[in-house]
Amino acid sequence: MTTAPVRPARAPGAARSVPRRRLTAVIAVRICAAAVVLAAWQVFVGGPDSVLPANAVSRPSSVAVALGHLAANGQLFSGLGTTALSVLYSMVLGALVGTVLAVVTWTPFGRWLLDPLVTILYAIPKVGMISLYIIVLGIATATHVALVTSAVLFIYYYAMRQALDELDQDRLVALRLMGAGRLRVLRSLVVMSALPQLFSATRIALPLAFATEIFAELQVPTSSGLGVSLQLFSENLDASGAVAVMLFVVLVAYLLDVAVGGALRRYVRSVGLGADR
Amino acid sequence: MTGLAARLGSRALQWLASLAVLYVLWRWVAVPSVSTAVLAGPGKVWDYLRQSAGNGALWAMTRVTLTETLAGLALGVAIGILLALMIALLPWLVGAVLEPFVTAVYAMPKFVLAPILFLWFGTGFVPRLTMITATIFPVVAIYLLSGIRTVDPDRVEMMRLNGARPHQVATKLLLPHAVRYLITAVVYAAPHALAVAIAAELLFGTTQGIGGALSQNAQYFNAAGVLGALAVGTVISVLLMALSRSLGRYLVADPTADGLGRA
Numbered sequence: 001m002t003t004a005p006v007r008p009a010r011a012p013g014a015a016r017s018v019p020r021r022r023l024t025a026v027i028a029v030r031i032c033a034a035a036v037v038l039a040a041w042q043v044f045v046g047g048p049d050s051v052l053p054a055n056a057v058s059r060p061s062s063v064a065v066a067l068g069h070l071a072a073n074g075q076l077f078s079g080l081g082t083t084a085l086s087v088l089y090s091m092v093l094g095a096l097v098g099t100v101l102a103v104v105t106w107t108p109f110g111r112w113l114l115d116p117l118v119t120i121l122y123a124i125p126k127v128g129m130i131s132l133y134i135i136v137l138g139i140a141t142a143t144h145v146a147l148v149t150s151a152v153l154f155i156y157y158y159a160m161r162q163a164l165d166e167l168d169q170d171r172l173v174a175l176r177l178m179g180a181g182r183l184r185v186l187r188s189l190v191v192m193s194a195l196p197q198l199f200s201a202t203r204i205a206l207p208l209a210f211a212t213e214i215f216a217e218l219q220v221p222t223s224s225g226l227g228v229s230l231q232l233f234s235e236n237l238d239a240s241g242a243v244a245v246m247l248f249v250v251l252v253a254y255l256l257d258v259a260v261g262g263a264l265r266r267y268v269r270s271v272g273l274g275a276d277r
Numbered sequence: 278m279t280g281l282a283a284r285l286g287s288r289a290l291q292w293l294a295s296l297a298v299l300y301v302l303w304r305w306v307a308v309p310s311v312s313t314a315v316l317a318g319p320g321k322v323w324d325y326l327r328q329s330a331g332n333g334a335l336w337a338m339t340r341v342t343l344t345e346t347l348a349g350l351a352l353g354v355a356i357g358i359l360l361a362l363m364i365a366l367l368p369w370l371v372g373a374v375l376e377p378f379v380t381a382v383y384a385m386p387k388f389v390l391a392p393i394l395f396l397w398f399g400t401g402f403v404p405r406l407t408m409i410t411a412t413i414f415p416v417v418a419i420y421l422l423s424g425i426r427t428v429d430p431d432r433v434e435m436m437r438l439n440g441a442r443p444h445q446v447a448t449k450l451l452l453p454h455a456v457r458y459l460i461t462a463v464v465y466a467a468p469h470a471l472a473v474a475i476a477a478e479l480l481f482g483t484t485q486g487i488g489g490a491l492s493q494n495a496q497y498f499n500a501a502g503v504l505g506a507l508a509v510g511t512v513i514s515v516l517l518m519a520l521s522r523s524l525g526r527y528l529v530a531d532p533t534a535d536g537l538g539r540a
């Protein structure tokens with residue numbers, strides 16, 4: 001799969017990277033290392049006789065000023081709003097299309113007929129489809145949504161497929177014997193038992209959607225969005241602005257990862273599943 | 278032997294049926310519902326592919342993109358192995374600094390590097406290679422490190438007490454033990470490297486490679502060219518996936534075992 005892999009779980013009983021008692025020391029070392037890097041960056045970049053010119057990576061002081069400026073005039077947050085909205089549309093669309101596709105092909109013949117087709121469609125390097133969407137949809141938000149949707153729908157398709165494969169056959173037979181139709185089975189058994197898979201699919205799909213949206217915005221700049229701001233600063237050779245937006249994007253991606261991971265862990269615990277899937 | 282032939286035959290039949298569905302959906306549903314002037318049908322794409330195979334453009338774009346992909350993959354795997362071993366074997370101070378760095382690079386959308394890399398290196402081979410490498414090395418480092426951490430610490434201590442040098446601990450104990458984790462990481466990463474290579478070609482606005490063909494054809498609203506270049510990328514992607522998976526199966530019985538999740 002070309003999706004970003006989920007970090008492997010630590011094996012039980014394996015040695016932890018850092019013993020607990022060293023935790024304070026580790027944090028101190030990390031802060032010191034960050035301070036050293038920032039100091040070196042400030043001193044060696046952009047000065048009168050420094051190694052790198054300021055237009056290469058700017059300097060921490062100018063980046064901080066640019067960051068403060070962008071936060072104050074609201075550009076960062078309106079950009080984040082646009083990007084987040086586009087990601088949300090694409091996630092909902094992708095989840096819908098992916099799960100519907102999996103349910104529709106949920107017969108031996110459907111699988112047989114469409115498996116190779118899905119393999120081909122899945123293998124298409126999704127980022128390249130932006131050129132096709134530019135031709136069909138133009139320079140518009142719809143192009144971003146189409147690209148991100150085509151990237152995430154396969155994650156939901158494969159998750160739903162796995163859920164259908166692992167469906168409790170006894171309950172399925174029981175429901176059918178009691179005269180439940182296909183739709184009824186779908187509502188009361190399939191959707192409920194697929195929730196864990198759909199949750200962990202979201203864990204993989206959301207960072208992918210965010211990264212793909214940033215790519216789409218860089219490649220097809222519309223009126224606002226984080227990627228659009230980044231592209232504008234870079235076109236104007238404004239390294240401080242570009243680095244400021246870049247750091248903000250990295251921060252958002254990190255918080256997203258932590259938040260979704262935490263939500264998934266809480267959910268997994270609440271339904272009593274053993275491991276983080 | 279006949280069993281194998283029958284299996285291959287039914288598999289070929291399945292693929293033919295599926296491709297027929299693709300053809301029908303594309304030719305008779307997608308193209309008419311968009312517009313025949315905008316979206317190209319299978320025939321036009323086939324013509325484009327034949328033409329660019331004739332004038333050598335097909336081979337040129339394949340070579341450029343494949344070179345980047347494989348070079349980035351090799352460099353990323355090398356850096357990932359080096360980082361994992363440094364974190365595992367050097368004093369804990371080194372790990373305390375390097376691990377958050379690896380995690381941060383892993384979590385960040387690599388495309389945000391494009392403007393910075395453009396300012397530093399321009400549009401050539403180096404910025405594209407850097408972007409692919411930055412995608413691969415955190416995956417390799419994180420997977421390999423979690424493999425290394427399944428090694429019994431007492432065995433490492435034992436080797437050290439018996440006078441083994443760090444490189445001997447690495448090559449005789451840690452790497453052989455963790456090789457299946459490494460292979461899993463490469464199986465995951467190989468198709469990803471291709472996608473990032475094409476993305477980098479698009480972002481840096483080069484005219485080379487599959488990304489170059491995509492953006493040039495998009496500029497002239499030549500949908501047949503765009504779909505043709507996408508088809509080339511898809512074929513390489515399918516081959517990379519199949520190759521890395523069967524290589525993984527050949528080297529390790531089950532590359533996805535050890536609770537690493539689905540392949």
